[in-house]
Amino acid sequence: MALKKCHECGHQVSTSASACPSCGAKVKKGMGCGTLILALFVSLIGMGILLGALSVWSASSRRSADLDAEVAAQKAFEDSRRQFESSISEKFQLLVEKKNTNDIQGALKILKEFETFRRTNYEGFDTLKTQILTASALERLKTTSSTEAKVIHGIYVELCSLNPGNSQYSLQASKYAEAVKQAEIARIAQESEARAKAQRERERKIKESTASLVARKDEVKGVTWYTHKDSPGSDASKAVFAYIGQKGDALWLRMKITYTADDWLFIKSFTFNIDGTNHSLPISFFRDRKSDHSGGKIWEWVDLLVDAETFALLNKVSRSTRTILRYEGQQYYSDRDVSSSEKLTMQQILTAYGALGGQPPSK
Known part of the structure; x- marks a missing residue:
C-alpha cells in the first residue's frame, strides 16, 4: 500500500484514503495518467492555435508592410509629378538648351521625365524629341566600328524611323542591310567549310587508324x-x-x-x-x-x-x-x-x- 504524508499533521496516510485518520484533513489527490495526457493534449492544441495565430499575424504584417511601401512609392511619384508639372515650362526650356549645346545625354534624361509623367503632348515636344533621338543615334554611329555592319544597320534603321523620307538614311540602311546579308553568307560558308574540313579530317583519321x-x-x-x-x-x-x-x-x-x-x-x-x-x-x-x-x-x-x-x-x-x-x-x-x-x-x-x-x- 502506498503512503504519503498528511499536509496538515504530517502522519502517514494511504494514498487511497479520502481523509487523514488523525486530523481529518482531506488528502490531496495527484494528477492521474489520463488527466495528465488530457492536459498535455489540450496544451498542444493551444500551442497549435498560438502558432497559427502567429503565422496569420506575420503574413498580415508582411501584407501591411508591402501595402505601406506601395502607398509610399505612389505618394513619392505623385509628389514628383506635381513638382514636375509646376516647373514644366522651365523643364522644356532646359531640354531645348541641352539639345542646342549638344548635351545629348542630359537631354535624354529630361526626355525620360516627360515620358514618365506622360507629358509627351506638350507643345513642341515631338519635334524636339525627334531631333534629340536623331542626334543620339548619330553619336552612337560615330563610336561604332565600321566592321560592325549589323549594329550600324540597326542605327540607320532607327534613323529612318525617326526621319521618314530621309533618302540619305534610307540609302545607308539599304547599303548596310546588304553588307549584313553578305557577312551572314560568308559566315555560313566559313562554318560549312569548317564542318567539311573537320569531317574530312575525321575520315582521314578513321581511314588511317583502321588500315590495320x-x-x-x-x-x-x-x-x-x-x-x-x-x-x-x-x-x-x-x-x-x-x-x-x-x-x-x-x-x-x-x-x-x-x-x-x-x-x-x-x-x-x-x-x-x-x-x-x-x-x-x-x-x-x-x-x-x-x-x-x-x-x-x-x-x-x-x-x-x-x-x-x-x-x-x-x-x-x-x-x-x-x-x-x-x-x-x-x-x-x-x-x-x-x-x-x-x-x-x-x-x-x-x-x-x-x-x-x-x-x-x-x-
Missing part, C-alpha cells in the same frame, strides 16, 4: 566487329588483345585473354605487373570463362566488355616498357611477358576506337 583492322559484319545481330589484323586467332596459345564492336552509332570495346597448355590451370584471376606495379582483375570480371579439351591440349579463355577500369588497364599496358601477365590458377600460376606486338595492336585498337567516335567508359 579487319572488319567482320554479323548480319544477324547487325554488329560490325573490328579486330587487328595481327591479333591472334581464337586458338592462340597465350594472348591478350582488344577489339571493337559497332552497331549504328554505338561503339564498345572488348578484351580477350587466352591460355593453352598441356594441363588445366583453372584460372581464377589475372595480375598485370605493369612496369613494377601490380594490377589485378578477379575472375568475376570475366563472365564468359570457358574451357575445352581436345588434341591433348587444354584451352581456357575469357572475353569481357571493357569497363572504365579495364580501359585504363589497356592504356597502361599498351604504353608500358614491360608488362608481365600472370595467370592465377587454383593451385599454380603461369607468367609471361606481354609482347611488343600485343602492346602495339592494343595502341592501334584504342586509337581506332577514338577515331570512330568511341568514348572512354564512364564506369
Whole structure:
C-alpha cells in the first residue's frame, strides 16, 4: 500500500484514503495518467492555435508592410509629378538648351521625365524629341566600328524611323542591310567549310587508324566487329588483345585473354605487373570463362566488355616498357611477358576506337 504524508499533521496516510485518520484533513489527490495526457493534449492544441495565430499575424504584417511601401512609392511619384508639372515650362526650356549645346545625354534624361509623367503632348515636344533621338543615334554611329555592319544597320534603321523620307538614311540602311546579308553568307560558308574540313579530317583519321583492322559484319545481330589484323586467332596459345564492336552509332570495346597448355590451370584471376606495379582483375570480371579439351591440349579463355577500369588497364599496358601477365590458377600460376606486338595492336585498337567516335567508359 502506498503512503504519503498528511499536509496538515504530517502522519502517514494511504494514498487511497479520502481523509487523514488523525486530523481529518482531506488528502490531496495527484494528477492521474489520463488527466495528465488530457492536459498535455489540450496544451498542444493551444500551442497549435498560438502558432497559427502567429503565422496569420506575420503574413498580415508582411501584407501591411508591402501595402505601406506601395502607398509610399505612389505618394513619392505623385509628389514628383506635381513638382514636375509646376516647373514644366522651365523643364522644356532646359531640354531645348541641352539639345542646342549638344548635351545629348542630359537631354535624354529630361526626355525620360516627360515620358514618365506622360507629358509627351506638350507643345513642341515631338519635334524636339525627334531631333534629340536623331542626334543620339548619330553619336552612337560615330563610336561604332565600321566592321560592325549589323549594329550600324540597326542605327540607320532607327534613323529612318525617326526621319521618314530621309533618302540619305534610307540609302545607308539599304547599303548596310546588304553588307549584313553578305557577312551572314560568308559566315555560313566559313562554318560549312569548317564542318567539311573537320569531317574530312575525321575520315582521314578513321581511314588511317583502321588500315590495320579487319572488319567482320554479323548480319544477324547487325554488329560490325573490328579486330587487328595481327591479333591472334581464337586458338592462340597465350594472348591478350582488344577489339571493337559497332552497331549504328554505338561503339564498345572488348578484351580477350587466352591460355593453352598441356594441363588445366583453372584460372581464377589475372595480375598485370605493369612496369613494377601490380594490377589485378578477379575472375568475376570475366563472365564468359570457358574451357575445352581436345588434341591433348587444354584451352581456357575469357572475353569481357571493357569497363572504365579495364580501359585504363589497356592504356597502361599498351604504353608500358614491360608488362608481365600472370595467370592465377587454383593451385599454380603461369607468367609471361606481354609482347611488343600485343602492346602495339592494343595502341592501334584504342586509337581506332577514338577515331570512330568511341568514348572512354564512364564506369
